[in-house]
Amino acid sequence: DEVNSSLENLLMIVAAHPSGVRSFTAFVKGILDYLGGFDDHQVRTVYTIFAKLAVHTPRYTGDGFSEEFEPGEAEIDDYLRILIKKQLNSPVPRYQKFGVIGSVALVAELGAPVPDVDGNMVPLSPTCEQAANELIQSVMSSASHNAVS
Secondary structure (H helix, E strand, C coil), rough: CCHHHHHHHHHHHHCCCCHHHHHHHHHHHHHHHHHHHCHHHHHHHHHHHHHHHHHCCCEEEECCEECCCCCCCCCCHHHHHHHHHHHHCCHHHHHHHHHHHHHHHHHHHHCCCEEECCCCCCCCCHHHEEEHHHHHHHHHHHHHHHHHH
């Protein structure tokens, strides 16, 4: 249907040109308002889109930005992590499932090797590894907490 086609096309654009989509992050974030109406496949696609944007958007380092872009756009990863944590801790099982789907998408993107300037695949950085481990711990903590409740 058109929602699946639209999401798949957006995913292809983000995968090919994450820095080009970066300036439209505010508009793309509007998709998250509709998560409740999406099926699991669509939620997975949405989270994959946001995971790619989060991982491939430069961060503010304190000394400036690693590339030129508007402040606030690099915080997509912070926004995504907060949303995932809220969903994981939600009392509503459907939103907990969304949190797990989002966590898996983000961990998968954090763990994906990326090509360097010569085209060689570069393994997971220590920062990405730490972020992935923190997400996994959040999922495990949420799962054990919800199993007890």
